[in-house]
Amino acid sequence: MEDGHVFEGRSFGAPAERSGEVVFNTALTGYQEVFTDPSYSGQIVILTNPQIGNYGTSTEDNESARPYIEGLAVREFSSIASNWRSDSEANDFLARAGIPVIDDLDTRALVRHLRTGGVMRGVLSSIEKDPEKLIAKARSIPTMAGLDLASRVSTATAYEWSQPVDACSPSENVAGLQEPRYHVVAYDYGIKHNILRRLVQVGCRVTVVPSLTSAEDVLALNPDGVFLSNGPGDPEPLAGQVANIRKLIGKKPIFGICLGHQLLGLAAGGKTYKLKFGHRGANHPVRNELTQKVEITSHNHGFAVDPDSLNLNEIEITHVNLNDQTLEGFRLRNHPVFCVQYHPEAAPGPHDSHYLFDDFTKMMREAK
Numbered sequence: 513m514e515d516g517h518v519f520e521g522r523s524f525g526a527p528a529e530r531s532g533e534v535v536f537n538t539a540l541t542g543y544q545e546v547f548t549d550p551s552y553s554g555q556i557v558i559l560t561n562p563q564i565g566n567y568g569t570s571t572e573d574n575e576s577a578r579p580y581i582e583g584l585a586v587r588e589f590s591s592i593a594s595n596w597r598s599d600s601e602a603n604d605f606l607a608r609a610g611i612p613v614i615d616d617l618d619t620r621a622l623v624r625h626l627r628t629g630g631v632m633r634g635v636l637s638s639i640e641k642d643p644e645k646l647i648a649k650a651r652s653i654p655t656m657a658g659l660d661l662a663s664r665v666s667t668a669t670a671y672e673w674s675q676p677v678d679a680c681s682p683s684e685n686v687a688g689l690q691e692p693r694y695h696v697v698a699y700d701y702g703i704k705h706n707i708l709r710r711l712v713q714v715g716c717r718v719t720v721v722p723s724l725t726s727a728e729d730v731l732a733l734n735p736d737g738v739f740l741s742n743g744p745g746d747p748e749p750l751a752g753q754v755a756n757i758r759k760l761i762g763k764k765p766i767f768g769i770c771l772g773h774q775l776l777g778l779a780a781g782g783k784t785y786k787l788k789f790g791h792r793g794a795n796h797p798v799r800n801e802l803t804q805k806v807e808i809t810s811h812n813h814g815f816a817v818d819p820d821s822l823n824l825n826e827i828e829i830t831h832v833n834l835n836d837q838t839l840e841g842f843r844l845r846n847h848p849v850f851c852v853q854y855h856p857e858a859a860p861g862p863h864d865s866h867y868l869f870d871d872f873t874k875m876m877r878e879a880k
Contacts, residue, residue, distance in 0.1 A: 535792060583613070666724075
């Protein structure tokens with residue numbers, strides 16, 4: 513890592529060298545969804561659950577077309593996969609994508625190091641054996657602050673999405689599929705498939721568009737609402753995306769998640785800042801300020817909106833993180849616009865916040 517610390521272990525996955533910001537995720541399940549979440553573009557991910565890979569991977573669980581992590585670091589990478597849904601072992605899944613894996617690490621010590629010093633740049637290599645050369649490489653890569661990654665992972669062309677939520681097993685209770693009554697245009701800053709599935713499930717016909725699609729082109733599609741997706745990197749360099757969002761406020765109902773929440777914060781005149789080590793996991797307590805109920809939520813972000821930078825005469829804070837009091841959601845007082853920092857589609861994670869998709873359809877219904 514860039515501070516000179518070196519961690520050695522066994523090599524799995526692709527025999528390769530990859531670099532990025534080193535971060536950690538505390539979720540106990542859902543490693544495949546982490547692998548394929550575009551929000552992890554540019555990052556080497558440490559998973560704190562001691563054993564990873566023991567239930568293999570399933571094509572149905574992908575959150576995008578391919579894995580986006582730069583590399584993976586774990587305590588134990590299982591050589592055995594036992595799961596009736598699995599169609600590939602995790603090692604083969606990552607190897608095909610050219611992603612290196614390191615195991616036999618003291619991940620507890622590594623995470624404590626990042627919690628103390630903050631996330632930092634690193635290199636994961638099974639090629640170069642000289643630690644000093646790897647440390648120099650880690651120090652030479654760009655920092656996440658100021659980096660526009662959303663434009664890199666966004667779709668190149670618009671497309672339609674119609675797949676709803678599928679039950680993973682006969683015993684899973686999935687809410688009934690609603691008839692498509694609303695047309696939603698979804699900006700792809702690194703969108704997850706389960707967000708799209710959830711929108712379809714609550715009655716939306718979804719058109720996904722590239723991240724820099726103009727506001728005029730979005731309005732020409734005559735949507736009932738606009739969705740702003742999750743995505744990787746720093747929100748502040750995304751001036752073009754923010755300008756388009758600003759033009760759409762007051763024209764159509766808007767719902768934002770994660771990076772979409774941060775971009776709405778910037779569009780509303782606020783500021784964002786980088787967290788010391790970010791929020792990545794599936795068990796973060798968030799209080800809904802409107803109901804005073806606590807939701808257990810899934811997170812993946814390294815930046816946050818500064819609540820002190822927002823004009824509270826125009827903005828109402830709706831959600832607060834109970835671990836560190838960071839802003840987790842807000843809505844505009846005079847326009848049908850709301851957003852949350854966490855992931856209500858929860859793949860992986862709990863289902864406490866699925867109601868937000870219903871809130872979006874209610875907002876579109878009232879705006880018609």
